[in-house]
Each structure stands twice: as structure tokens, then as C-alpha cells.
Amino acid sequence: ASGLPCWYQITLWTGGFVIIILGVAVTVLVNSTCKVCPVQWQLHRDKCYWQSEDTKTWNESQHDCSTRDSHLLVIQDKQEMDFIKNITKNAKFWIGLSLSLAENKWMWITGSQLDQSL
Numbered sequence: 001a002s003g004l005p006c007w008y009q010i011t012l013w014t015g016g017f018v019i020i021i022l023g024v025a026v027t028v029l030v031n032s033t034c035k036v037c038p039v040q041w042q043l044h045r046d047k048c049y050w051q052s053e054d055t056k057t058w059n060e061s062q063h064d065c066s067t068r069d070s071h072l073l074v075i076q077d078k079q080e081m082d083f084i085k086n087i088t089k090n091a092k093f094w095i096g097l098s099l100s101l102a103e104n105k106w107m108w109i110t111g112s113q114l115d116q117s118l
Contacts, residue, residue, distance in 0.1 A: 038068075044083050049073075051093070061094045062109070072096030074108045081118055 037048035048070075056064060058072075065071050073095045075081050096109035106114035 042087065045080070047080075049084075049087065051088070051091075056094075058094050058098075062096070071109050074110050074112075075118060078118060 035043060035046050035048070037043045038050075041048040041050045043049075050068070050070070052061070052064065054064075062072050073084065073093070074097075075084065075095065097106055097114060098109070099105070100107045108114065
């Protein structure tokens, strides 16, 4: 009754519907707490993991991580330890743990003390 062909009306209606859905999807994504990792990083339990193919010293590796706005691995619990064992397949890698000579304790680079139960 509007003088437009039926197929044209359906196309306009469908296009409008798709735009509304996209608008809702963008709003949901912007307001969500969903974690998104950079390309070639792996998400696990709200943390992003990246494995380098390069062989570097601990200091070089830590510097490389810092250029990526990150740090060496800090293992927080047994579940994370199991995940790391699974993705590394027994490969050698640096973690963010060092011996504090002043305190004679193993400390994570985040400043927390090593949980010996891990």
C-alpha cells in the first residue's frame, strides 16, 4: 500500500532489523566484562597467555613481555599450573619468579610470595 515493491519493503525491514541487532550487540560488547586477548595470545580464566618461539635470558624475556604491556608468567593456583603444563607440552620457559636476597624468599614479579603448595 506504500507503492513500493514487496521485495523492497522486505529488504528495508530486514536491513533495519539487522542494524538494530548490531547496535544491541555493540552495546552489549562495550558494556561487558568479557576479556579479549591480542592476536596469537590464548585466553584462559580471564588471563591472556603468549608463548615466544625465541630463546632469551630471563631479563630479556621480562623486557620482551614489558614491551607487550605484560609480564612473565605468575602462577596463582593449581588449576593454572595444570593449564600451563598442558599448553607448554614440557617445553622450557621462563616464569616471573626470583629469589629475593634481602628476604631470602621466592617472590613473584608482582610482589607476592611463592605459595609453596603449588
